[in-house]
Amino acid sequence: MTDFRKFYPEKQSTELCLEAMKMAVQGTKVSAQEFHGMVNLCVYSQFADHFGDQLLAASKIHDYLGFDPIPNIEVKTGGATGGSAAKTAIELIASGSASVVPVVGWERMDEVNTRQGNAYIASAACKDFESPLGWSYTAYYALMMRRYLHEYHPQRETLAKIAQKNHHYARFSPFSQLPGDYSIEEILNAKVVSDPLTFPECCVMSTGAAVLIFCDEETAYRLTDHPVEVIGIGAGTHTLRTADRRDMPILLLPNETEDTYKGRSNDWPGFTSFLAARFAARQAYLMAGITDPVEELDLAETHDAFTVSDIQTYEDVGFRPYGRGAEFVESGDAYLGGRLPTNLSGGLIGSMHAVGATGLFQLAEIFWQVRGQWNEIHDDEELWKRFGKTKPTDFESLQVPDARRGMAISHAGTGSHVTCIILDGGK
Amino acid sequence: MTNQRQEVKMLQGLETILLKENFGEAIPEEYIVRENPRTIVHRHTYGGLSRFFGGLAESVLWGTVCLNQNCKWSDIWLPPRVHCPDCWEAMEWVPIDARGAKVYTHSTINLPGAGFMLTTPCPLISVEIRGVCTKFMSYLSKFGENEPYIGMPVKPVFQKDNPTYTILDISWVPKNSD
Numbered sequence: 370m371t372d373f374r375k376f377y378p379e380k381q382s383t384e385l386c387l388e389a390m391k392m393a394v395q396g397t398k399v400s401a402q403e404f405h406g407m408v409n410l411c412v413y414s415q416f417a418d419h420f421g422d423q424l425l426a427a428s429k430i431h432d433y434l435g436f437d438p439i440p441n442i443e444v445k446t447g448g449a450t451g452g453s454a455a456k457t458a459i460e461l462i463a464s465g466s467a468s469v470v471p472v473v474g475w476e477r478m479d480e481v482n483t484r485q486g487n488a489y490i491a492s493a494a495c496k497d498f499e500s501p502l503g504w505s506y507t508a509y510y511a512l513m514m515r516r517y518l519h520e521y522h523p524q525r526e527t528l529a530k531i532a533q534k535n536h537h538y539a540r541f542s543p544f545s546q547l548p549g550d551y552s553i554e555e556i557l558n559a560k561v562v563s564d565p566l567t568f569p570e571c572c573v574m575s576t577g578a579a580v581l582i583f584c585d586e587e588t589a590y591r592l593t594d595h596p597v598e599v600i601g602i603g604a605g606t607h608t609l610r611t612a613d614r615r616d617m618p619i620l621l622l623p624n625e626t627e628d629t630y631k632g633r634s635n636d637w638p639g640f641t642s643f644l645a646a647r648f649a650a651r652q653a654y655l656m657a658g659i660t661d662p663v664e665e666l667d668l669a670e671t672h673d674a675f676t677v678s679d680i681q682t683y684e685d686v687g688f689r690p691y692g693r694g695a696e697f698v699e700s701g702d703a704y705l706g707g708r709l710p711t712n713l714s715g716g717l718i719g720s721m722h723a724v725g726a727t728g729l730f731q732l733a734e735i736f737w738q739v740r741g742q743w744n745e746i747h748d749d750e751e752l753w754k755r756f757g758k759t760k761p762t763d764f765e766s767l768q769v770p771d772a773r774r775g776m777a778i779s780h781a782g783t784g785s786h787v788t789c790i791i792l793d794g795g796k
Numbered sequence: 797m798t799n800q801r802q803e804v805k806m807l808q809g810l811e812t813i814l815l816k817e818n819f820g821e822a823i824p825e826e827y828i829v830r831e832n833p834r835t836i837v838h839r840h841t842y843g844g845l846s847r848f849f850g851g852l853a854e855s856v857l858w859g860t861v862c863l864n865q866n867c868k869w870s871d872i873w874l875p876p877r878v879h880c881p882d883c884w885e886a887m888e889w890v891p892i893d894a895r896g897a898k899v900y901t902h903s904t905i906n907l908p909g910a911g912f913m914l915t916t917p918c919p920l921i922s923v924e925i926r927g928v929c930t931k932f933m934s935y936l937s938k939f940g941e942n943e944p945y946i947g948m949p950v951k952p953v954f955q956k957d958n959p960t961y962t963i964l965d966i967s968w969v970p971k972n973s974d
């Protein structure tokens with residue numbers, strides 16, 4: 370993985386992807402040359418050609434990495450591109466058609482200014498009926514947030530605590546773009562982008578790259594003595610336009626029954642929930658045999674593009690029933706030391722959102738955690754220096770003790786695509 | 797006959813702007829960052845949805861409804877769809893009766909993305925309309941203190957003069973306004 374920056378003039382996308390690939394392979398028992406001979410196919414993960422202004426950039430990167438004539442494909446599902454690319458690689462391995470598939474994710478979001486960047490991202494909303502109304506996803510999530518506050522009445526401060534937590538955890542990551550310790554007052558009194566969302570409650574816009582290597586079990590042990598197993602995958606979709614979501618009965622998770630929502634009168638999924646997230650999580654839980662995610666997972670990475678999308682996702686993936694997502698934060702469950710620490714990476718709010726790399730960044734952070742390797746990476750003075758940063762003097766270990774299972778949620782648009790991947794590091 | 801060689805010359809207009817800084821940060825001298833300007837025009841068709849955008853210029857808000865008797869979904873779609881997503885049959889166009897329309901949710905946009913063609917602050921709203929299964933995204937073009945609010949009664953207004961043939965041709969105002 371590279372670090373993530375607002376602006377990265379020192380390196381082209383090819384260089385960033387090579388650095389991320391090199392770091393991934395250096396973590397194995399094989400050399401770069403040997404690795405070239407093992408790969409069957411590469412999956413490339415980039416959200417928008419607009420940003421890098423280079424169609425078929427994957428081909429350029431594939432060549433730069435020296436993988437020709439091995440085939441490659443590029444996967445695109447908006448903000449969920451990283452998760453979808455990883456899922457595609459996993460399915461290729463599971464099908465038996467490949468034994469080693471690296472997934473290379475990146476985004477070069479620094480060629481345009483932030484206003485244009487927001488407009489490019491909002492090009493992934495419906496161009497006819499939505500995009501001209503804001504040219505900004507912050508506005509579309511603000512609509513959801515207003516409705517969420519109206520229907521469920523969480524404390525406004527609870528949402529700000531999500532931003533506070535993730536900016537804080539980003540302080541201990543050499544990869545992070547926007548670390549910081551903010552008071553709740555500072556977050557709530559910051560400039561409002563689109564009411565009620567303030568600046569620190571919105572994700573960053575980044576340039577950087579991340580790489581993961583997926584392989585079959587036999588090959589995994591040729592690469593490392595401690596591989597991590599994929600035990601559950603799921604994906605879901607829903608209408609690109611939030612407006613078009615028809616009311617329907619709640620899709621129940623293994624830890625819910627019809628009684629869980631007895632007497633409920635709010636629309637579902639309405640503007641407060643994501644059918645795609647619930648559909649994805651349900652599949653992954655069934656595959657992994659998980660019946661109570663808070664008890665059976667050790668950590669999670671959610672797609673905290675905005676504070677409100679995070680609290681919505683807690684409910685979609687069953688950390689709390691609908692309407693009670695705030696409890697997940699207020700109980701302390703979401704923090705290190707809680708029952709299911711979430712976004713210890715710093716998330717999209719504190720660390721990075723180089724869109725095509727994001728889902729892979731989340732999985733990489735879980736990979737290190739469930740191998741008990743978080744300190745080895747994040748506490749490494751040399752890595753901080755390589756990125757031109759100084760490790761904080763009050764550095765804290767965010768390694769979850771005895772972490773074994775972690776889940777990553779990769780999410781697009783206002784929930785148009787969501788993937789869920791569960792990793793198990795074994796005992 | 798002499799084989800006279802032709803020359804290829806650079807056309808005028810390729811302006812060179814090298815950046816010294818970006819996003820408030822100085823660019824290290826050894827790296828070249830140049831501006832690549834773009835002006836692009838797309839020719840976008842509304843296809844079967846043309847009736848909707850033409851309707852706005854005539855002060856009519858059109859939706860669509862599936863009349864296939866074998867299809868269970870009979871609510872109106874707004875934004876309209878030419879085809880029913882359930883049975884794939886062409887739907888019927890119906891004018892929307894916006895009496896009773898109210899704000900379902902809202903936000904006030906202060907910092908929009910590039911290309912936003914409305915003034916700010918701009919109240920973005922989703923409108924709930926009886927008989928319509930969707931929540932229509934639009935904006936409030938007239939608003940006072942503490943407006944909009946969830947449940948606020950609103951009525952549509954149309955850009956009849958110089959229509960843009962975009963979704964910006966319809967907006968909403970408080971129901972009790974002139």
